[in-house]
Amino acid sequence: MQNIIVAISGASGAPYAVRLLQILVEKQCKVHLTISRSAALVLNHEMDIKVDLRKFSAKSLIGKATKQISYHYYDDITAPIASGTFPVDAMVIIPCSMSTLAGVASGLGTNLILRAAEVTLKERRPLILVPRETPLGVIEIENMLRAARAGACILPAMPAFYQGPKTLNDMVDFVVGKVLNQLRIPHELFRKWSGVE
């Protein structure tokens, strides 16, 4: 995968988004990034990262300036990723809030994240949603089912313990590694399961 849309919405789990972006840049992918207003609040709250949504700087988000990230403002419905004619390989919403999930499941195109997701599904491209909420109510479960039936991959932010994580970073890497698996991008963020010795 070369061209990937990454959308950050306002669920808890900002470290997953930052780590995914760092790895995609490391792997020489071209990233189209959009960030919701709530996501900017969560980035600030969880990671002390201040993103200016009007004047984005990759350095403030991933600690490094790069031309591999093209940033698109959340309300800019004229951005290239709002159209199916713009070639991208896949889209990831990480983390995915229940509100954004509901918008995806209903085919709303009322902001750039939702429009790009709608386009990704109708063009039959991979769409990976990384929801973070607990407990889940009937509405959230039904929205996940609806999105999955429309072709999305529901990849909940659920770190596992069988890998023997030692740090929070290990747990973040587990979830990000699962996203990379879906994108078919080889990685060494966690060891592959090889059975119990």
Ligand SMILES: Cc1cc2nc3c(=O)[nH]c(=O)nc-3n(C[C@H](O)[C@H](O)[C@H](O)COP(=O)(O)O)c2cc1C
């Ligand atoms: C610190 C913080 C943590 C949040 N965590 C979650 C969460 O884990 N899951 C969720 O669905 N919403 C969460 N929210 C609420 C969403 O940000 C809110 O519903 C927002 O409207 C989502 O907008 P968006 O989908 O456009 O980003 C959180 C909000 C804040 C401020």
